[in-house]
Amino acid sequence: MDEKASNEVNEKEIICVICPNSCRLRVSQDPKTKEINVEGNLCPRGKKYGISEYSNPVRMLITTMRVEKGKLPVIPVRSTEAIPKSLLIEAVKVVNDTHCLAPIKMGDILIDNILNTKISVIASRDIDVKN
Amino acid sequence: MENIDVVIIGGGPAGLAAALAAHDEGVSVAILERDHELGGILQQCIHNGFGLRYFKEELTGPEYAQRFINKIKESKINIFLNIMVMQITSEKVITTINPKNGVVHFKAKSIVLGMGCRERTRGAINIPGTRPAGIFPAGQAQRFINIEGYFPGKRVLILGSGDIGMIMARRCMMEGIKVVAVAEVLPYPSGLKRNQVQCLDDYGIPLYLRHTIIDIRGKERVEGVTIAGIDEKWRPIPGTEKTWDVDTILFSVGLIPENELSSNAGCKIASNGGPEVDEFLQTTVPGIFAAGNVLQVHDLVDFVTFEATRAGINAAKYAKDELTIKKDQKEVVYVKPGSDVGYVVPERICGIKNSKEPYGIEFSFRVKNPRQNIIAEIISKGKIIFKRKQKFVLPSEMIHLKVKLNPEDVGEEITINIIEQDSSINVIEKEMLEGS
């Protein structure tokens, strides 16, 4: 009984975005072995996607940061790699509370180790100083 | 009068790639850009997903642009910023104005048009209601948020599920702007599945397929919006109305190639809104070439880069007098969009009839409907002269066919068709209809 209940809670439907097939994956985790099971995928790439979306869904952090003395008031920024989806909104708040000083070059690290993820937030472009 | 071999109109992704390609051919090149910086629309497309085909890595829009800008700055390409092209003549004299130098004329040996496109507006699709503040084309809202750094509103409804619409939905949520819904007139989302999942589903934003806006309320600022389901003749279905109090409505309802300059230069405009071109991407005015969204609205910027590179090389060759095209109209082969094909680029082929060997051509086109298990076929003189199977085709994705055709197989005209291998079912459409 217990086992069944936890199984139901565990199952998630995930739409695979790897190719236009858009397989509806049913992903669940065995409570004992912790093994993740993917059904409904047509190819191995779908299985891999299903496991990653189920166990640790990640997204790139993409937003803007305020620039002081820049030619433009904001600079587009991104995380160096995808961060856990659950941290996304909190991470955006951190970026919103930070500002940087022009000039800035593409790739400059603007926030190091955001929310202790060991992932940095970097500039997406150059911004010169306002004349 | 400034004499320059190749003049590039527009410093967006098409112009940047065309300029570099022409420059590599050893000719003098100038880019004329109306904005204060290069990069075009990429500068406001701050999301990732660019460059997978061209750079084999995933970049944001500004990063994709910056890589080209850095290369251009190292080159001898002349960059003119804050300059507006007022007129292009068929003799390739370009009239410009800018605040520093006033009216300046350029005389080019060849020109690459890279003006991009503009957004279709609410008025162009006859959406009724009042006309208060708070109604934005999605790209303009994107500019306000990503470049100017201002909130265009607090509560938003988006019409159109193209990639820009869905990406703006996520961008709004990121900045704390509530997106109440996305409505789409088609029975399927018109952007990529990936964007539907990561931009809408991730944030629980409902997508209403086969719905459109039937009323906009508000005198000064938008106060509310009503959408309704539509029937097969696109008429609102009574009883399906849904109303929200919103202060903002974004329209992401298509892009239109920006061809007023091309048309005034004498370039013939094709049915898709871009100039009619041959296999060298040359318009009907000799020496004027076109690439990127001014020619056809692309799905991926990488393809703009590939296309503009070709246009840049051909423009440079033309300037060096190395591009030999027979101008005899009898030798031209016209390309027609056939079954389920919206348009095809190029619209005509000039060189094939004089070729002694199989002739390489790159076609790009879009389908009218989502289809599964199709065959793309090229027909001429009543015979199939090329075919390729493809698992999926979507109107949101451009199709590229690189083919080699035998000159003797080709008549005055060739047609490109999309046919289903198994026409009894159309799985994608069926599923999408059910889904709505």
Added chain:
Amino acid sequence: MPTSKLYDIAIIGAGCVGSAIAQRLSKYDIKTILIEKESDVSMGATKANSGIIHQGYFTTKGSLKEKLCLRGNELIDEIGPKIGVEYERIGAIFCATNKIEHETLEGEYIKSQNRGVEVELITELSRIHEIEPQLNDNVITILHFPRAGIIIPFELTIALAEHAMINGVELNLEFEVVFIKRDTENDVFEIHSDDGKKIKAKTIINAAGIYSDKIARMVGLEDFIIIPRRGEYILFDKDSLPLKKIIFPTPTPASKGIVISKTVHGNFFIGPNATEIESKEGINTTSIGLNEIIAGARKIIKNLPFKKNITNFAGIRASTHQHDFIVEESSIPQFINVAGIDSPGLSSSLAIAEMVEQILKKKCGYKFIKKGDYIPTRNKQILLSDLSEKELSEKIKENPQWGQIICRCEQVTEAEIVEACNGPIPVKNTDMIKRRLRPGMGRCQGGFCLPKVMKIISREKDMILERVTKTGGKSFIVFRRTKLLSSEVIDKGDLL
């Protein structure tokens, strides 16, 4: 509150009629003020109508509409060039597609000849299609009025109001009249606004359009009510259909029908329908209405270029049950009603002003003494399109803003916008710039230029970008910065 100045005449409502009256009175030594509730002139019925200079056709014999329309049609030649407003006498045609309609046109042909109007009835098909090649093949007869013309209603109104201001008429915008007190002892009206302002005048001219019944009731007059009627339009891109004429179907007693006409800027429009509505602010378009005008246009012309429509809009008409204009001194002395001005109101506006002048002279005791320093002309603002290349080069050398194109669809420079910002009527919002110079009127509908126009207004008028509106009031365009620096003060006003 300081003692308010006493005016001779207060005109309530700065539409084409109010502004025409102001322009007419500005010639004389009369202290005049023009009062308007909106942030600009021409914001009511004038803002969105067909923009046609009619030629008296299909008006009732002996009506004010007939008399004033014909006179107004003449007066535009006298006044238009002086105040720098563009118009074009392209001619109007009415089209019949069957025998009954043909007979209606024949009847109007005789009436028009009796009016002394230049008119032609044409049944020869080859000539019909020569005159207007875009007509459907089922058109059998046309009635041609060559002296009808086109004008942009708000351009006329702005020109009239500005010319009045150059000659000393005051314009008080954003003054919504909420009550009027009659001081019978001193023979003075006190006009009060919603925000506590007060204007004193000896005479009131009620030209408040859709609200003229409301204004009349403030002095106790209840002799007419305004029935708001909505007319919807669709506007098409420049050069999308080479129309030569203003095209009407054969009118019915209810309406002139769906018009197809080009504009002086090379666009063309179809519309209006006519729907009685309850709200005086009901300027929304509807699916039904838009379909109605499309169907109407298709009956008369062949090739409606469907992908070339750029916007739709609705206008409001101030009709009455009287079915004729009301231009008279009311039962209250020194209170003149100019009301019920629906079609052909724009065409008649200059003649209405002339008639009001007569009323003021004959009934209100005004002596019309010409000002010594009257400036007879208003110079039209110089536009990019007026300049040769050489002239433009010189302008840019003097002022680099002439080299900065802000609107590419309509080709408007920064210099033009700055000049309009600092014109006689204080510009405060983007629609005011749009009505003066057209950025945002074109095919991209401001997609490219809106942020740029906002920045120029913000700089010229020294206000933060968040305070720049589309049409005044609370029509704010952006809310606030997405991210603030600690040095930036948060604007606490609730903008949205």
